[in-house]
Amino acid sequence: MAALTPELESMRASLEATARSYGLDFFDTVFELVSPHEMLVLAAREGFPTRYEHWRFGMEYRKIKGMHDLGSKIYEMVINNDPAVAYLINDNDAVTQKMVMAHVYAHVDFFKNSMHFQRTNRKMLNEMAAHRDAIRGHVRQQGLETVDGFIDSCLSLDNLIDMQALHLPREGMPARIRQHGQKRDERPAGIPELDWWHPPEKPKEEDPEVFVPQRDIMLFLVEHAPLEDWERDILAMMREESYYYAPQRLTKIMNEGWATYWHTTLMRGEDPAALGRTGESLRPPALDFQEADLYAHLHSRVASTSKRTLNPYKLGYDLFRDIEERWNRGMFGREWEECSSAEELAAWDKHLDQGREFILHVRESYTDAGFLSAFLTRDFCRRKQLYLYDFNERSGQYEITETEWQAVKGGLVRSLTNAGEPIIRVTDDNHRNRTELYLSHEHPGPKGFDLRPGYAQDTLKALHRVWRRPVHLETIREGEGLLISYDGNSVTETEREVPLA
Amino acid sequence: MGDEENFGLPDIGAEERRFQDIVKGKIKQHLGKYLTKPGVLVPGENNKKYKFTIPEIDLPRFRFGSGQGAGQGSGGKGDSLGPGQPGDEPGEGDEAGDQPGEHGLEVDVTLEELVEWMSEEWELPNIQPKGKKNIESEDFHLHGLRRTGPRAMMSRRRTFKEAYFREIATGRAKPGQQMGFYPIKRDRRFRSWTYEPQPVESALIFFLRDYSGSMDDKKTTLLRTTDWILDLWLSAYYKGVERVYILHDTEAKVVSQEEYYKTSVNGGTEISSGYAKVLELLEKDYDPTDWNVYLFQGTDGDNYNSDNDNALSLAEKLLPSLNLLALNVIQPGGHGGGFREVFLGRFGAEHKVMRTALTTSDDDIEQTIKSFLKRKS
Numbered sequence: 018m019a020a021l022t023p024e025l026e027s028m029r030a031s032l033e034a035t036a037r038s039y040g041l042d043f044f045d046t047v048f049e050l051v052s053p054h055e056m057l058v059l060a061a062r063e064g065f066p067t068r069y070e071h072w073r074f075g076m077e078y079r080k081i082k083g084m085h086d087l088g089s090k091i092y093e094m095v096i097n098n099d100p101a102v103a104y105l106i107n108d109n110d111a112v113t114q115k116m117v118m119a120h121v122y123a124h125v126d127f128f129k130n131s132m133h134f135q136r137t138n139r140k141m142l143n144e145m146a147a148h149r150d151a152i153r154g155h156v157r158q159q160g161l162e163t164v165d166g167f168i169d170s171c172l173s174l175d176n177l178i179d180m181q182a183l184h185l186p187r188e189g190m191p192a193r194i195r196q197h198g199q200k201r202d203e204r205p206a207g208i209p210e211l212d213w214w215h216p217p218e219k220p221k222e223e224d225p226e227v228f229v230p231q232r233d234i235m236l237f238l239v240e241h242a243p244l245e246d247w248e249r250d251i252l253a254m255m256r257e258e259s260y261y262y263a264p265q266r267l268t269k270i271m272n273e274g275w276a277t278y279w280h281t282t283l284m285r286g287e288d289p290a291a292l293g294r295t296g297e298s299l300r301p302p303a304l305d306f307q308e309a310d311l312y313a314h315l316h317s318r319v320a321s322t323s324k325r326t327l328n329p330y331k332l333g334y335d336l337f338r339d340i341e342e343r344w345n346r347g348m349f350g351r352e353w354e355e356c357s358s359a360e361e362l363a364a365w366d367k368h369l370d371q372g373r374e375f376i377l378h379v380r381e382s383y384t385d386a387g388f389l390s391a392f393l394t395r396d397f398c399r400r401k402q403l404y405l406y407d408f409n410e411r412s413g414q415y416e417i418t419e420t421e422w423q424a425v426k427g428g429l430v431r432s433l434t435n436a437g438e439p440i441i442r443v444t445d446d447n448h449r450n451r452t453e454l455y456l457s458h459e460h461p462g463p464k465g466f467d468l469r470p471g472y473a474q475d476t477l478k479a480l481h482r483v484w485r486r487p488v489h490l491e492t493i494r495e496g497e498g499l500l501i502s503y504d505g506n507s508v509t510e511t512e513r514e515v516p517l518a
Numbered sequence: 519m520g521d522e523e524n525f526g527l528p529d530i531g532a533e534e535r536r537f538q539d540i541v542k543g544k545i546k547q548h549l550g551k552y553l554t555k556p557g558v559l560v561p562g563e564n565n566k567k568y569k570f571t572i573p574e575i576d577l578p579r580f581r582f583g584s585g586q587g588a589g590q591g592s593g594g595k596g597d598s599l600g601p602g603q604p605g606d607e608p609g610e611g612d613e614a615g616d617q618p619g620e621h622g623l624e625v626d627v628t629l630e631e632l633v634e635w636m637s638e639e640w641e642l643p644n645i646q647p648k649g650k651k652n653i654e655s656e657d658f659h660l661h662g663l664r665r666t667g668p669r670a671m672m673s674r675r676r677t678f679k680e681a682y683f684r685e686i687a688t689g690r691a692k693p694g695q696q697m698g699f700y701p702i703k704r705d706r707r708f709r710s711w712t713y714e715p716q717p718v719e720s721a722l723i724f725f726l727r728d729y730s731g732s733m734d735d736k737k738t739t740l741l742r743t744t745d746w747i748l749d750l751w752l753s754a755y756y757k758g759v760e761r762v763y764i765l766h767d768t769e770a771k772v773v774s775q776e777e778y779y780k781t782s783v784n785g786g787t788e789i790s791s792g793y794a795k796v797l798e799l800l801e802k803d804y805d806p807t808d809w810n811v812y813l814f815q816g817t818d819g820d821n822y823n824s825d826n827d828n829a830l831s832l833a834e835k836l837l838p839s840l841n842l843l844a845l846n847v848i849q850p851g852g853h854g855g856g857f858r859e860v861f862l863g864r865f866g867a868e869h870k871v872m873r874t875a876l877t878t879s880d881d882d883i884e885q886t887i888k889s890f891l892k893r894k895s
Contacts, residue, residue, distance in 0.1 A: 058530045061530060062530075070532065070533055070536075071533065072533055072536040072537040072539075072540050073537070073575075073577070074530065074533045075530060075532075075533030075534035075535070075536055075537035075538075076537045076574065076575060078530050078533070078534055079534060079537065080574065161536075165536075169577060172577050173577050173578050173579055174579075175579075176579050176580065176581070177580070322589075322590040322591055323589065323590070323591075324589045324590075324591050324593075324599045324600070325587060325589050325599055325600070326587065326589065327588050327589060327590055328590070331590075332590070401590060402590055402591055402592055402593075403588060403589075403590055404588065404589060404590070404591075404593065405586065405587070405588050406586070406587055406588070406589055406599055407584070407585055407586045407587075408585025408586075412598070413601050414598045414599070414600065414601050415585070415598070415599040415600055415601075416596055416597065416598055416599065417589075417593050417594065417595055417596060417597045417599065418586075418595065419595070420593075420594060420595055425588065428586070428588060429588050432586070432587070432588065437582070438580075438581065439580050439581065439582060441580055458580070464584070465582065465584040465586050466582060466584075467582065467583055467584065468580055468581065468582065468583060469581055469582065469583030470583065471578070472578040472579060472580070472581060472583070473578075473580055474578075475578030476578045476579055476580050478578075479578065490580075
């Protein structure tokens with residue numbers, strides 16, 4: 018790792034100035050120059066140079082290296098931190114570096130301004146280093162196998178957090194609880210009664226006799242599972258990391274779309290046609306004439322499409338562009354929606370020029386699910402040829418199942434809700450009066466929400482490792498109610514009456 | 519630890535190795551399954567590293583099992599987007615960590631490791647010390663005492679005893695009297711050891727393979743894989759092993775190891791020809807009183823009916839000389855010739871030196887080998 022060369026530094030300074038002139042608002046960003054190999058190692062550790070040691074990073078490294086050897090390249094990596102940290106590969110050409118810098122500044126702007134990131138730890142670099150030191154200490158005392166095994170169990174549970182609670186301050190609660198004995202009614206202080214955006218799941222009246230279902234199962238376990246101190250410490254750290262990454266998982270499309278939108282804008286300069294303005298006030302492109310060609314090639318790689326996955330860069334970018342255009346031309350509201358003349362619609366332009374301003378607002382407020390739900394139009398869906406597919410067991414093929422825009426939109430939003438994770442609550446910690454843990458999966462009914470059976474069973478085993486008493490999960494499989502239980506020896510699946518909603 | 523701190527990147531090598539160890543542990547656990555993947559083991563090439571392609575290890579989580587997704591591009595309802603991979607199907611009885619990911623990860627495993635995993639639990643059954651040309655190994659034995667030796671090997675009990683005797687002999691002590699004394703140098707006694715020759719069992723292994731016309735590629739591959747694993751394991755665990763490879767259709771011939779694994783199909787089937795060949799070799803070249811004789815026989819059981827009686831009577835003649843007759847009947851899908859039934863009908867399932875196994879697919883190979891090599895309980 019090294020600091021930027023003088024050429025790159027002057028490039029960076031001018032790009033930073035341009036980006037700020039557009040209204041982007043970001044933390045100071047430190048760029049580190051790394052070798053291609055270092056980039057792979059960093060990518061394996063999810064960007065953090067200091068991360069606790071765990072075999073899965075070794076696996077990530079093998080995987081990324083394999084893909085790298087096949088020609089896939091990681092261009093950009095940036096850490097949500099204040100100051101933000103980003104990496105540039107030292108053998109990239111100037112055009113790539115410019116593009117990556119522009120892209121990074123937009124990411125940092127997103128980190129800083131999106132409301133969903135407001136509670137993330139902006140000193141995560143230090144926090145991660147602290148986690149590493151703590152885990153090293155535990156390894157010294159407990160042994161590698163023991164600690165590794167426990168971390169595996171924690172990671173199996175790390176999606177059991179409350180994604181809706183991202184807006185609640187968590188400072189009131191120590192990130193890592195080192196002591197036993199926090200009782201249930203000692204709720205962490207400082208949680209407001211009602212958050213206007215996502216009402217937190219909080220008991221209206223505290224009644225120690227009534228168990229309040231909660232989605233932050235990780236927290237529940239930190240507070241109540243019969244753990245050794247070192248185990249509690251590790252579980253709390255894993256929870257902290259999971260919360261740190263949660264907003265990024267909830268805004269993948271927006272975040273990448275936003276960064277792509279801005280690197281495009283900065284590289285190409287302002288488009289007079291899109292702005293509906295002319296002349297002198299336009300900002301020039303950051304590229305010269307010769308560089309433009311190289312850039313076009315690069316950008317096409319970023320914005321490629323694929324049949325079986327949606328490219329978040331492309332989808333987010335296209336949607337931000339679409340929103341910008343609609344708000345520039347006033348293509349929204351009742352008048353627009355009720356207009357039925359094709360010619361009028363095609364030529365619609367109210368010269369509002371609110372596009373730029375509006376997307377800045379959009380990036381502050383939405384998650385991916387809300388973003389698509391609010392702005393994916395029929396026209397957009399048709400132009401971008403979006404569809405849903407499913408696996409057809411009879412033919413052994415993946416087949417397109419939906420192209421109708423509302424169904425596609427519904428499917429997309431559903432798959433992005435809660436970052437694509439099932440919604441699971443802990444509903445009882447004293448099931449059958451035997452301190453057995455009872456979880457309920459909130460299953461809306463369709464088969465697509467069924468949990469993967471083998472995974473569910475193995476996750477219950479991990480949960481048992483933490484709770485140390487029998488654990489149960491109530492869910493639905495193929496329309497039938499199901500209770501999966503693990504008692505420490507064997508997994509049992511019993512049918513269960515589904516209460517009619 | 520802790521010395522690199524925040525500058526410079528900590529090496530990822532240790533984590534990579536740790537991951538590899540975990541992967542190897544996984545392969546070890548499901549060895550039969552991984553060994554039998556096509557292309558994993560290439561017979562005839564010893565001392566090679568074997569490449570195992572294993573799926574990514576996916577930590578189990580509560581997650582949706584659906585194959586649904588969204589994509590982008592031209593196409594209408596019902597258009598295909600390409601085939602799924604086995605195991606991709608939602609709701610399949612899956613075990614976490616065994617789902618093939620999009621990218622398999624390759625892990626190198628050495629022959630030694632592989633054989634070690636094949637387990638110390640297997641053994642050649644009924645093996646006995648036999649023969650003049652027994653191969654001898656040396657075994658470490660502690661016995662006797664010497665006056666010199668390393669301090670660590672000093673026998674305190676004997677040393678003090680010597681000191682006590684000396685005290686009595688010199689008249690400074692009387693028997694039964696307790697008093698303080700110290701051993702001097704010449705009292706010291708040390709344990710000594712020797713290496714003793716140990717008789718080692720010598721074994722003669724016949725690999726007898728049916729290569730008649732009915733043994734199609736699939737059957738042959740199954741059989742060859744099984745024999746190859748046996749072969750590898752034998753060469754690692756038994757030093758004094760002699761191996762003889764015999765192929766038979768209606769006639770039997772002795773071939774080299776390489777030929778044995780490479781030759782594929784020929785004509786009709788007379789199992790008796792194989793037995794006759796083994797008998798002939800035992801009479802001519804190998805005296806059963808000198809050797810532990812093992813016969814690993816593989817066939818699809820599709821014998822000429824006219825040959826059954828002959829084969830059985832030859833087998834009967836053979837059995838007294840054998841420590842084990844392992845009949846591996848390869849029948850993909852579970853149906854095929856009836857030789858095994860005939861065989862079992864004559865000798866019964868509980869015969870002392872005879873074991874049979876039915877191999878119907880890759881998954882059975884490990885079970886087959888286990889049933890041949892299991893320890894007597």
